[in-house]
Amino acid sequence: VYAGRHTAAIDRYREARRRFQEVGASPFIVDLGLWEVFQRFPLPLNDLIGHTEWVNAIGFSPDGTRAISAGNDKAVILWEVATGRKIRIFDGHRDTVACVAFSPDGSLAVSGGFDRMLHLWEVETGRIVQDFVGHEGWVRSVAFCPDGKFLLSGGNDRIVRLWNVTTGRESARFEGHENYVTQVACSPDGKQILAASYDGTILIWNREDGRRLQRLQIGSDYELKNIAFSPDGRHVVSGTAEASMKLWDLATGQEIRTFTGRGKRVCTARFSPEGNRLLTGNYDGTVDLWETETGRLIRTYQGHRDAVCTLAFSPQDDLFLSGSYDRHIKLWSLLPPPGLRAVQAHEGTITSTALSPDGRLGLSGGSDGRVRLWDMATTRLLRTWWGGELPVEAVAFSPDGQRIAAGGGDREIRIWDPATGREETRLSGHEGDILSLAFSPDGKRLLSGGKDHLLKLWDPATGQEIRTFSGHTHWVDAVAFSPSGTRIASGSHDKTVRIWDVEGGLLHTLIGHERAVRTVTFSADGTRLFSGGQDHTIRVWDVETGREIRKITGHSEWVRQVLFAPLPLISLLISAGNDATIRFWDAQSGREWRNLTEGKGAVTALAFDAVRRRMLSGGEDGMLHFWDFSPTQNDRETQIETLVQRLQKNANDAEALVELAGWYALHAAWPQALSTLRHSAEIGNDSLPSLLLARAAWFSGDLPAAREAFLDARARGEAPARYLDLCLQALTKREEER
Structure with a gap:
C-alpha cells in the first residue's frame, strides 16, 4: 500500500481474507486494509474506450457534459461524459493529433497535429468549419482566447500564432523561442500571450502590439516539457529532472514551492478551475492530486497501465479525465472516496456520539447545546433537539432504539422518542454537569455520572431515581x-x-x-x-x-x-x-x-457498529465523520475461481455475490451483474453499491431501476452529485428516445 502498488496489495489482502474465512475468523481487520487501499487509490467512475493508439489530449466542454480527445491514431473523438459513449469521430487529420480544445461557448473545437494542420470543427455535426494553414512543423498546443474570436497555436517551428476564428487568417505571430513551443495560453483578460518552450523559457507578450513583456528562465529542457499555467495567469508549474514539480510566480520569476512525490517522473500537469488544486500525470501510470497553497499531496489515483500524458478538470471542479499511452481515458471523482464522509455537525466540540442498534441512525451531542440525529447511509440530518444553552456532554441510544437520552451542563437528562422527536421525560437530581450516560442491556435502567462526583441509576420510563453511588x-x-x-x-x-x-x-x-x-x-x-x-x-x-x-x-x-x-x-x-x-x-x-x-484535531467522540462495519466519530472542530468499512468497492479485477469456491460453500454469501456482480460488470455482462446484485439484496444485503446497481440496470435496459439506483447513489454520496446529475440527464434522454 505505502509503496503505491495497490494491485499487489489487493491481491495479498484478498488472500488473507480467504484464510481468515477458512478458519471462521472475522475478516474485518483485512477489510480495514482493503478499505485503506481504496481510500488511497479510488476507482474510476468510467472508462472511455475508443482510441487505438496513445491518447495525447483531452478537454471538457464548458458545460461539463461532453469531452473531446485526440491521439496518435489521427482521431479526434467526442464523448458523452456520463456514459462514456462515443458520440462521433472527427475525421480529417493525416497524422498524430497532439492537441485539442473547446471554444468558450462549446459550439466549436480546434485540433492540431503532426500534419502541421489546425482544423476547426462544428461540434454538433462534426463538420470542418475552418482550416488554419501556416505552421512549418508539428502543432503541439492550441488554446482559445477568452472571447472565442481568436485562438493560439504553437509547435515545432518555434512560433506562436494568433488566428482569426472566423476568417482562418493569421492575425499575429509571436517569436523569440529557440526551441519547440510546448504550451500556449492567453491571460484571463485576453491582453497577454504566454508560451513555454523546450528552450527552458517562458515568454510573455503584449497581444495588442506584439511587444515582449517578460522572459523567464525556468529550467532545463526537460522541465518545460510538462508545464501548466494557472487559470489567473499568475503562476506556472513545471516538472523537474528530480521527479518533482515547481510552482513559479510569473511576475517575478521566483520559485514559490516544490511538489515532491515518491520519485515519480511527471509527464503532464493541470490546474483546477479555481487554481487551488493541481493534478500531475506520471510516467508510472498514476495521477497525483495536490493542494496548491501548501504543496500537500491529497490523493493518488492509479488505474492506467502506462504513462498518463494528458489531464482535464471538469468546469465544476468535481471530476477529472486522464488520458494515457495505454489508449484509455478514465473519468475520476475529485471527492473523497465514499468510505469516509464528513459534515460540519456542530458549532463547537462534538462531545459524544452513539449509533442506533440497527446501525441506521447516528446521534451526536455538542458543546453548542444541540443533539442531532443523522442517517448513517446518506449523512442527512434528520432531527435536531435543543438541549439548552449549556453544552451537551453525553448522548445514548436505548438497546431497542426507541429512546434517546442526553445530558450536560444544565444538570438534567432529557429523554426523547427518535421517531417523533417528542420529549418523554426529564430526569433531575445531579448537582453538577452530567458527563456520561449508559443504558442497561435490557433498556430498563439508565446510568449517569457527573461533576458532583456521583453515579445515579434511573428508571427511564418513569423518570424515577433508583439509586445513588458515591x-x-x-x-x-x-x-x-x-x-x-x-x-x-x-x-x-x-x-x-x-x-x-x-x-x-x-x-x-x-x-x-x-x-x-x-x-x-x-x-x-x-x-x-x-x-x-x-x-x-x-x-x-x-x-x-x-x-x-x-x-x-x-x-x-x-x-x-x-x-x-x-x-x-x-x-x-x-x-x-x-x-x-x-x-x-x-x-x-x-x-x-x-x-x-481522522483530521487535524482531537477525536473527542466515537461509536462503532461491528455488525454493519460503520463508525461515527466527532472532533473538537465540530466535524462529524461517517466511516463505512463494508467492502463495496468491487469492480476491480477479482479472482473468479475464489468467488466460485466461496459461493459453492455458501450460495447466500452476500459479499461474494456483490464481488461476482463487479466481475460481471468488468466484463460487460450487465444482465448477470444485475441479477446477481438483486439476489444479494433478496437475502438481506442492505449495503449494495448503488452506482454499480445503477449501471447494471441501465445497460440491462431497466431504466426505472437505474434511475432509482442513481438517486440512491447520490443520497449516499457514492459519486459527485454533478456526475450523477449528468447520468440522470442521459438516462432521461434514453427514456425520451424510447
Missing part, C-alpha cells in the same frame, strides 16, 4: 454496564476506576492510571474491563479480581474513548484520542492492528 472524589467522566447488567463501572478525574454491584455495593477500586480516566467499557463476556485516560494509556483489568492485566500504549495524547468490538475468533479494541487518531487493537494481546488519522 465514593469518587472527583468528576465521574465515564460509566458502563456489564453485558449481564449486574455490574457497572465508572472512571473518574480522581484517577481511579471503580466496579460496582448494580444494587449499590462497591466491589473494586482499580488504581493504575496516573491521570484522569475518560472512558470505560466491558468485554462481551464481562470478564474484562478496559479503561483509557489522560495518561495516554489503555488499561485492561480482570473484573473478578480487580487486577491490572495489561497496559496498552501508543497514543501520544489523552485517550478519549475506548470501545470493545466482539468479532468471530477476534476481539477488537477501538480507541480515539487527542492525538487525532483512531486505533484498532487486538483486545487479547494489545497489539495495534491499524491507525487511522
Whole structure:
C-alpha cells in the first residue's frame, strides 16, 4: 500500500481474507486494509474506450457534459461524459493529433497535429468549419482566447500564432523561442500571450502590439516539457529532472514551492478551475492530486497501465479525465472516496456520539447545546433537539432504539422518542454537569455520572431515581454496564476506576492510571474491563479480581474513548484520542492492528457498529465523520475461481455475490451483474453499491431501476452529485428516445 502498488496489495489482502474465512475468523481487520487501499487509490467512475493508439489530449466542454480527445491514431473523438459513449469521430487529420480544445461557448473545437494542420470543427455535426494553414512543423498546443474570436497555436517551428476564428487568417505571430513551443495560453483578460518552450523559457507578450513583456528562465529542457499555467495567469508549474514539480510566480520569476512525490517522473500537469488544486500525470501510470497553497499531496489515483500524458478538470471542479499511452481515458471523482464522509455537525466540540442498534441512525451531542440525529447511509440530518444553552456532554441510544437520552451542563437528562422527536421525560437530581450516560442491556435502567462526583441509576420510563453511588472524589467522566447488567463501572478525574454491584455495593477500586480516566467499557463476556485516560494509556483489568492485566500504549495524547468490538475468533479494541487518531487493537494481546488519522484535531467522540462495519466519530472542530468499512468497492479485477469456491460453500454469501456482480460488470455482462446484485439484496444485503446497481440496470435496459439506483447513489454520496446529475440527464434522454 505505502509503496503505491495497490494491485499487489489487493491481491495479498484478498488472500488473507480467504484464510481468515477458512478458519471462521472475522475478516474485518483485512477489510480495514482493503478499505485503506481504496481510500488511497479510488476507482474510476468510467472508462472511455475508443482510441487505438496513445491518447495525447483531452478537454471538457464548458458545460461539463461532453469531452473531446485526440491521439496518435489521427482521431479526434467526442464523448458523452456520463456514459462514456462515443458520440462521433472527427475525421480529417493525416497524422498524430497532439492537441485539442473547446471554444468558450462549446459550439466549436480546434485540433492540431503532426500534419502541421489546425482544423476547426462544428461540434454538433462534426463538420470542418475552418482550416488554419501556416505552421512549418508539428502543432503541439492550441488554446482559445477568452472571447472565442481568436485562438493560439504553437509547435515545432518555434512560433506562436494568433488566428482569426472566423476568417482562418493569421492575425499575429509571436517569436523569440529557440526551441519547440510546448504550451500556449492567453491571460484571463485576453491582453497577454504566454508560451513555454523546450528552450527552458517562458515568454510573455503584449497581444495588442506584439511587444515582449517578460522572459523567464525556468529550467532545463526537460522541465518545460510538462508545464501548466494557472487559470489567473499568475503562476506556472513545471516538472523537474528530480521527479518533482515547481510552482513559479510569473511576475517575478521566483520559485514559490516544490511538489515532491515518491520519485515519480511527471509527464503532464493541470490546474483546477479555481487554481487551488493541481493534478500531475506520471510516467508510472498514476495521477497525483495536490493542494496548491501548501504543496500537500491529497490523493493518488492509479488505474492506467502506462504513462498518463494528458489531464482535464471538469468546469465544476468535481471530476477529472486522464488520458494515457495505454489508449484509455478514465473519468475520476475529485471527492473523497465514499468510505469516509464528513459534515460540519456542530458549532463547537462534538462531545459524544452513539449509533442506533440497527446501525441506521447516528446521534451526536455538542458543546453548542444541540443533539442531532443523522442517517448513517446518506449523512442527512434528520432531527435536531435543543438541549439548552449549556453544552451537551453525553448522548445514548436505548438497546431497542426507541429512546434517546442526553445530558450536560444544565444538570438534567432529557429523554426523547427518535421517531417523533417528542420529549418523554426529564430526569433531575445531579448537582453538577452530567458527563456520561449508559443504558442497561435490557433498556430498563439508565446510568449517569457527573461533576458532583456521583453515579445515579434511573428508571427511564418513569423518570424515577433508583439509586445513588458515591465514593469518587472527583468528576465521574465515564460509566458502563456489564453485558449481564449486574455490574457497572465508572472512571473518574480522581484517577481511579471503580466496579460496582448494580444494587449499590462497591466491589473494586482499580488504581493504575496516573491521570484522569475518560472512558470505560466491558468485554462481551464481562470478564474484562478496559479503561483509557489522560495518561495516554489503555488499561485492561480482570473484573473478578480487580487486577491490572495489561497496559496498552501508543497514543501520544489523552485517550478519549475506548470501545470493545466482539468479532468471530477476534476481539477488537477501538480507541480515539487527542492525538487525532483512531486505533484498532487486538483486545487479547494489545497489539495495534491499524491507525487511522481522522483530521487535524482531537477525536473527542466515537461509536462503532461491528455488525454493519460503520463508525461515527466527532472532533473538537465540530466535524462529524461517517466511516463505512463494508467492502463495496468491487469492480476491480477479482479472482473468479475464489468467488466460485466461496459461493459453492455458501450460495447466500452476500459479499461474494456483490464481488461476482463487479466481475460481471468488468466484463460487460450487465444482465448477470444485475441479477446477481438483486439476489444479494433478496437475502438481506442492505449495503449494495448503488452506482454499480445503477449501471447494471441501465445497460440491462431497466431504466426505472437505474434511475432509482442513481438517486440512491447520490443520497449516499457514492459519486459527485454533478456526475450523477449528468447520468440522470442521459438516462432521461434514453427514456425520451424510447
